[in-house]
Amino acid sequence: MLPDVATRPVPTVWAGHRTYASGALLVPASREQLASIVTSGTPVRTLGSRHSFTDLVDSPGVLVALDGLGEEPVLDADARTVTVPGSLTYGTLGPWLHERGFALAAMASLPHISVAGAVSTATHGSGDGATTLAGAVVALEIMGVDGEVRRVARGDAAFHGSVVALGALGPVLTVTLAVEPTYDVAQTVIDDVDLAAIVANLGAVHASASSVSVFTRWDGSASIWRKHRTDAAPMADLSGLGGRLADGPRHPIAGEDASSCTVQGGETGPWWARLPHFRIENRPSAGAELQSEHLVPQAVAGEAVAAAAQVLGRHRDLVLVSELRSMAADEHWLSSAHRRATVGIHTTWRQDVTAVTDVVAELEAALEPFEHRPHWGKVMATTDLARRYPRWDDAVALVHASDPAGVFAGPFTRRVGLTGA
Structure with a gap:
């Protein structure tokens, strides 16, 4: 049974051309409330800035928005990292970092997108020396199907399978990003x-x-x-x-x-x-x-x-x-x-x-x-994706081991074969 948490009307996607199949958008006010949603037995997907042109973020169950958790960025100047709520947008993070003397190496063309959504889909800016935005990730906090929060960091065996995971491993609560001194x-x-x-x-x-x-x-x-x-x-x-x-x-x-x-x-x-x-x-x-x-x-x-x-x-x-x-x-x-x-x-x-x-x-x-x-978040015709990624089988194995019942699966992840039918 779903817990009694705040709700919002289910919006359209950013461009307005399609609605979500889910009938509910839940806005938990704490990690405990989010855990009660995740463990309710209802399929769950996390909704960010809605900048997807397919059903990537849709769910046959409920959608959750994480901006009600009330968490704030934490800068570690010595380690040159910043840990941010996954729902934070780059447009908010950018000036906040700059005021403190730090910067990111790259940004996408739109600052309106959320950090977790961007890194989960390998969204990118441009530059021969710049990786996708996922390349800046140092660590993630992800809530699993049991409601427990796990931290995955560089050097961990599952790290490279957890950063760009299309939300299939669970809600991304925080993202730790590498930063550098600010520049013009x-x-x-x-x-x-x-x-x-x-x-x-x-x-x-x-x-x-x-x-x-x-x-x-x-x-x-x-x-x-x-x-x-x-x-x-x-x-x-x-x-x-x-x-x-x-x-x-x-x-x-x-x-x-x-x-x-x-x-x-x-x-x-x-x-x-x-x-x-x-x-x-x-x-x-x-x-x-x-x-x-x-x-x-x-x-x-x-x-x-x-x-x-x-x-x-x-x-x-x-x-x-x-x-x-x-x-x-x-x-x-x-x-x-x-x-x-x-x-x-x-x-x-x-x-x-x-x-x-x-x-x-x-x-x-x-x-x-x-x-x-x-691109994971944009219009595509093919579903023949496995052969395009050398570590596809490893990604599928990680998702199935983490979420065997498909709580975090959606129509898109099933269609491309990342999550079970």
């Missing part, structure tokens, strides 16, 4: 660069600054957004690719209000206010949209992008914008960057679920020779 970043945008020249020199483009994004609508032209640390060596010269410095602020999607984006024009500012594309106080991206992302080995990224361009160029009417980003390899078993430097081919689509799903299937077929891995 300047962001510049280069407009009207020849897309073919970028694709032919993609490695050099991504290596040209601390964090680089290429935006295009597959019309032969692209813009390059470069976010560069002021304490790093100077940015590489890309003038040979053509283009021109933007003469004002830009939004990744043509026609959208650029005031929602972080400051550009080379104006220096703190890392947390430059590494994301969007300001925490504004609606990010287009709002009503869909997103897909397919991650390929950096070594074949140019060929993969060229193959993707053939599909995406034919369906430009559905494409709001595509983005190319890079990231370093990590060891997490279900990370899209597991043991390979990676480039993400990300597309923001018009919100036409049927049409986009069809085109994503076509895109995945074109990317099949390049061993693509779909």
